[in-house]
Amino acid sequence: MEEFLTIYEVNKEKIEDFIINSIHNLGSLKDNEENNFSNIFSVFPSLELVYTVNKDTKIQNSPNYYRNKLDASASNQSRSYIIDKLHFKDKSTAFSSPYISSATRSNCITLTIKEGDIIIFLDFKIETLLERLELIELNKPFHTLTKIFYAIAGFSMVLLALFIILYSLGGFFISLIIHYDFTLDAIFKPIIALTLGIAIFDLAKTILEQEVFFKSYSRNSKVDTRMVIKFLITIIIALSIEGLMVVFKIAIENYTEMLNALYLITGISFIIIALSIFIYLTSKKYK
Template identity: 40%
Template sequence: MKEAVVIFKHNRTIIENFLRSTIELNELDEINKENSKIVFKLLSSLELSYMVDNDYKQITPYFFKDKIDTTTYGLSKGQLFSKINIESDTIFISNPYISSHTGNMCITAAKSVENGFIIFDFNLINVLKSLSLIELNKPFNALSKLMYGAIGSFLFLMAIVLLGYAVKIIIESVFMGGFFKEIGSIFTPIIAITLALAIYDLAKTILEREVFYKNYTELDDAEDKVLRKFLTSIIIALSIEALMVVFKVTLSDDFSQMTYALYLILGIASLIISMGVYRRFVTNLKND
């Protein structure tokens, strides 16, 4: 969950010192079939451990709490270590990420040893719980995840419905000959597609961040980006609507209705100004 990553960022020094001291105090310089059970008892938050040699070739199986996986034995892990520098007698601690082996949010500790490196994958939530930095209520979390999943899925369905509606209008207008006669038949599909895009982005963000936890990069401004994209789509849709109203009034020669178009344009202008002020405020806040 995003909150766990934020807590990690705010307490990074405490967490890193805790993991380093735990590994060093227990003198964990090797993991094998004989001592793996003991290692997992000593490190309650540990999910996975293995060793690689100095060329980053895996020299032990994957050791889990309740199983041993030998499928990746002998494979090179060079791509995982190419961007980090682990000095002798030090322990490297990674940023939080989604483990491809367990599907949980974890942090990796890599310790330099005599014949290579020993790797420890810790469950982030369990580490935070060990340090009393977080308290979880599993039933509530499950319900929250279910609700977010249902809402995100419904929004995704609505985006598909809007897209289908736009396609339906275009097909009907083309085959019935109204595409070039009625101005609404041109702009209505564009508005529907724009709104579908905005709703799809919102649904995608909800599902990724609250249900699937796919992406945790740039957490500080992720919501800001989603808000800007959503508002931009709404402004585009309203601008097209205002343009359509102006065209309809002009073609009908009933200029008494132009007041409504003016109100709509003023509303759009206020949205643009508000978004500009908001962006300036956010930028200044980041710079400070």
């Protein structure tokens, strides 16, 4: 939800101008109260709630008009707390800052328009408004399907990472306690497995955070780039440990094979250089 508010703040002027221009094209809004403002609801899919307030007393003098119902219990309540938080575009129109509506329980902004002796309040749902203006891409059925898929894949990766960690620790203790194996392989292989387990878990965590629990809708999101960088760094660490183990093993057993260790370390160095170039280019892109 924080992302919605960020996108809204960046495009605030454009959004407010769009709403005002569209409202002015409808003519007098007060005349639409006879049909429960249905014409206005049809024009604005993001519109959730309409009601009117007395200009002098700041008391609501109409029911809450929703898209498919009305609620008379909201009448005769003071709305001065909202009016005090408005920023005026001109003498007759003003907008509120984003807030959570007590009536709809969604993040919204309120537009107020003075007509005669009343003030008309219109609550717009931010999520739908951003989608309408193509500032976010949101398709709820497809989003639900992808969310389920990512949840299954993410939690499966978490279980796989946990299995790798437990397997490596189990093998390590078996080697030390049962087989009394104190070789480099017995020490370094569990470290490599643990590092790979961390890499898999970190990737799963990023997928679950960004695609399941806190879905990113922004087209310009840096999430994918950060995910690739974090995953590659973990893999580089695992390969570096493997290279260190190979160097020690060859140094102890057979110096003639040291060239193979050099090839491995050189390959890791090329990956580090490629990752550095990737980070540099992406950082320039987002400046």
